[in-house]
Amino acid sequence: MKTPISYGRHFIDEEDIASVVEVMRHGWLTQGPKVPEFEAAVAARVGARHAVAVSNGTAALHIACAAAGVSAGDTVITSPNTFVASANCAAYLGATPALADIDPETLNLDPAELARHCAKNQSVRAIIPVHFAGLPCDMPAIQAIARKHGACVIEDAAHALGATYEDGSTVGNCRYSDMTTFSFHPVKMITTGEGGMITTNNDALYRKLLRLRSHGINKLDDPLQGKDHAFTGPEINAWYYEMQELGFNYRLTDLQAALGTSQLRKLDLFLERRRELANRYNSAWKDHPVVRPAQSDTGSRSALHLYVLRIAFDRIGTTRHAFMKRLREKGIVAQVHYIPVHFHPYYAPNGNRKGEFPHAENYYEEALSLPLYYGLSNDEQNLVIESINDLVK
Numbered sequence: 001m002k003t004p005i006s007y008g009r010h011f012i013d014e015e016d017i018a019s020v021v022e023v024m025r026h027g028w029l030t031q032g033p034k035v036p037e038f039e040a041a042v043a044a045r046v047g048a049r050h051a052v053a054v055s056n057g058t059a060a061l062h063i064a065c066a067a068a069g070v071s072a073g074d075t076v077i078t079s080p081n082t083f084v085a086s087a088n089c090a091a092y093l094g095a096t097p098a099l100a101d102i103d104p105e106t107l108n109l110d111p112a113e114l115a116r117h118c119a120k121n122q123s124v125r126a127i128i129p130v131h132f133a134g135l136p137c138d139m140p141a142i143q144a145i146a147r148k149h150g151a152c153v154i155e156d157a158a159h160a161l162g163a164t165y166e167d168g169s170t171v172g173n174c175r176y177s178d179m180t181t182f183s184f185h186p187v188k189m190i191t192t193g194e195g196g197m198i199t200t201n202n203d204a205l206y207r208k209l210l211r212l213r214s215h216g217i218n219k220l221d222d223p224l225q226g227k228d229h230a231f232t233g234p235e236i237n238a239w240y241y242e243m244q245e246l247g248f249n250y251r252l253t254d255l256q257a258a259l260g261t262s263q264l265r266k267l268d269l270f271l272e273r274r275r276e277l278a279n280r281y282n283s284a285w286k287d288h289p290v291v292r293p294a295q296s297d298t299g300s301r302s303a304l305h306l307y308v309l310r311i312a313f314d315r316i317g318t319t320r321h322a323f324m325k326r327l328r329e330k331g332i333v334a335q336v337h338y339i340p341v342h343f344h345p346y347y348a349p350n351g352n353r354k355g356e357f358p359h360a361e362n363y364y365e366e367a368l369s370l371p372l373y374y375g376l377s378n379d380e381q382n383l384v385i386e387s388i389n390d391l392v393k
Contacts, residue, residue, distance in 0.1 A: 004328070005380050007306075007335040008187030009373045011270070012259075019262040023254050034254035038261045039197070045264060046161075046172030048180070048199035050206040053257060054213055057158045057183025059250040060196035061089035063212040064179045065126060067205050068152040070095045074125035077117055078156070079109045080340040080352075080360040082130040086156050087341050095125065097350065099342060101357040105296035107132045107308075110359070111141035118149045126152040131160035131171060133337070134189075134303030135295055139165055139176035158183035159305035161190065162271045166301070172199045179205060184256075187373070189270055189303055190263035192256035216247030270374045274304040277372055277381055281307055284385045290315050290392055294367060306337055309388070310366040316392050320368065323391060330387045335369045 023034060035053050043051035054060050070076060072094035078086045080099040087097035098121065100113040109129045118124050127146050129137040139155070146153045155177045157163070163171040172180045179202075182188075184195035200206055210219040218241060224230045230240050252260075285291045294308035313320050324334050340360050342352035354361065371384055 002331060004331050004333045005371045005376070005384065006333045006373075007369045007371050009375060010186040010191045011266075011374045012191075013266075015265075016259055016262045019258045020255055023258045027258075028254050030251065030253040030255075032254040034257040034261065035252055038192075038252075038257035038264075041261055041264050042172075042182070042197050043199060045267070046170045046180075046199055048172055048174050049201040050199065050203075050209075052198045052200075052206065052209040052213060053252040053260075054196045054198065054250040055252055056194045056250075057181060057185065057196040058085040058089065059213075059248070060181035060183070060198045061085055061128070061154070061156065062092050063209055063248065063250060064154045064181055064198050065089045065093055065095070066212050067208040068126050068154065068178065070125050070152075073123060075121050075123045076126045076128060077114060077121075077124055077151075078128040078341075079130045079132070080342055080357045081107055081132055081338055081363065082156065082341060083158075083338055084341060084344060084346075085158075086128050086130050087347065089128070090126070096123075097341070097347070098124075099352055099357060102132075102360050102363065104359040104363065106135060106137070107295055107363060108135065108137040109142065111138050111145060114142060115145050118145055118151070124149050124151045126154055128154050128156050130156040130158075131163060131303075133295060133306035133308060134159045134163050136160060136163050136165050136171050136301060143176040152179075153177035155180040157181060158185075158188065158196075160303045161188070162267050163303035164301050171303075174199055174201045178202060179209075184260055184263075187305075189305060190260060190267055192252065192260040192263070195252050195256050195260060211245060212247045213250045214247060215249060216243045216245040217241050218244050271303065273374045274372060277376060278302075278304050278307055280378075280381060281309075281370065281372075281385070284389075285309070288392075291388065294363065304372065307370050307372040308337065309368050309370060310363065311368055311392065312366060318391075323368070326391055327387055330383070332371065332384055332387055334371075336364075336367055337369050338364075340364055 039051040074095040076090035090097040100117045103110040160171045179200045182197040184192040290312040
């Protein structure tokens with residue numbers, strides 16, 4: 001049976017396999033040198049002072065919020081056009097996730113809507129802008145709003161490794177934020193199987209993130225609190241460690257870090273191919289009456305984790321469900337990113353009603369994510385284009 005053309009897929013080569021095998025044969029499987037090596041490589045790539053590797057992108061968001069001091073009584077504002085983890089990370093800590101509508105062209109958090117929500121809510125502790133599909137948000141504007149209201153900024157860059165801001169600098173350098181989080185899920189730009197990363201330029205946040213990642217246990221030169229147990233004479237006891245706050249077991253393994261370090265070396269290659277494919281999609285539907293690229297800018301700034309079309313399904317006399325079934329019959333697996341956060345039953349009681357975020361909801365009704373990944377061949381992409389054109393006639 002022929003493998004379907006999926007919306008996303010990882011790429012693993014012999015170099016990646018050899019990197020993991022080397023650790024399995026000769027190295028530490030966890031809590032060894034490969035994790036700091038991977039962290040240093042990511043920090044250098046994005047231009048941040050520190051990087052903290054964790055078990056997945058959701059864990060990255062969770063402990064970033066925890067490090068920022070988010071707690072019960074606080075509000076955390078994010079986009080309705082995102083995976084639920086961008087809101088869940090606030091709920092984990094007892095805070096209230098709130099939403100602000102998106103810009104209909106970029107599909108990212110609209111700074112004007114963000115400012116409006118911050119002005120009427122005095123409990124905003126953090127703002128989580130989501131770089132949807134790899135296109136960076138308007139971070140200078142978001143940073144200015146956050147500073148006005150005393151809020152922490154945590155960039156959700158799960159889609160945006162390798163993307164650049166309008167000033168040409170790299171997403172993750174934390175020029176406009178306190179922390180930035182990444183995901184290394186298999187459909188992302190690079191993969192560690194599962195994994196995530198937090199970057200920051202703040203030394204205190206870095207130390208707190210290290211503790212939160214590993215049970216809240218003291219790291220680096222954290223001052224010891226249980227001194228009666230810590231010392232024998234003037235020397236610290238060789239076995240001693242102490243849990244200083246409630247943390248989590250969110251560590252990344254050395255096996256995963258070895259894969260990530262190898263994958264990172266191919267990031268530019270992955271980005272270049274994604275841009276070639278996106279340009280071919282753009283050309284295919286330029287000035288089409290019922291099909292258009294969902295984002296106004298899919299050029300050199302975006303990491304192009306996703307390529308989303310907006311299709312006026314009502315104008316072609318079909319439903320998205322039927323359209324996707326027809327594509328699957330042709331061996332093409334499309335997807336929808338995302339069901340708006342406030343449509344999920346868990347968040348229904350939050351006071352976010354249908355109709356409150358019209359741009360996110362209008363986009364959702366027309367969204368369809370197409371296959372986009374390094375290994376997608378031109379022939380496979382041509383099949384996707386031809387199939388869609390045939391279905392929208």
